[in-house]
Amino acid sequence: MPSIDILGYIATAFVAGSFLLSSMLHLRIVNSIGAMLYIVYGVLIASTPVILLNVFITAVNVYQIVKLKR
Known part of the structure; x- marks a missing residue:
């Protein structure tokens, strides 16, 4: 597996994992980390x-x- 794909899988884990969180703030933060990894x-x-x-x-x-x- 190419090492670039590993980054894609890590980003996927962050985005998918974010939806398991009950706190909307934490969901948004974890989802943002995943999205930023996807940008890279x-x-x-x-x-x-x-x-x-x-x-x-x-x-x-x-x-x-x-x-x-706020």
Whole structure:
């Protein structure tokens, strides 16, 4: 298995695992970590759709985290 794929699997684990959390704040944080890992993965595999989707997901999560912290 290529080492780049390992990064993709780790990102998948963070995103999937985030949905098991009951705290919305923790869900957003863990999901953001997964999305940021996917951004790196997307850059490494030169996939613009993967990068754009996960930049959007990260931005939404950051916005929601700020709202939750108020």
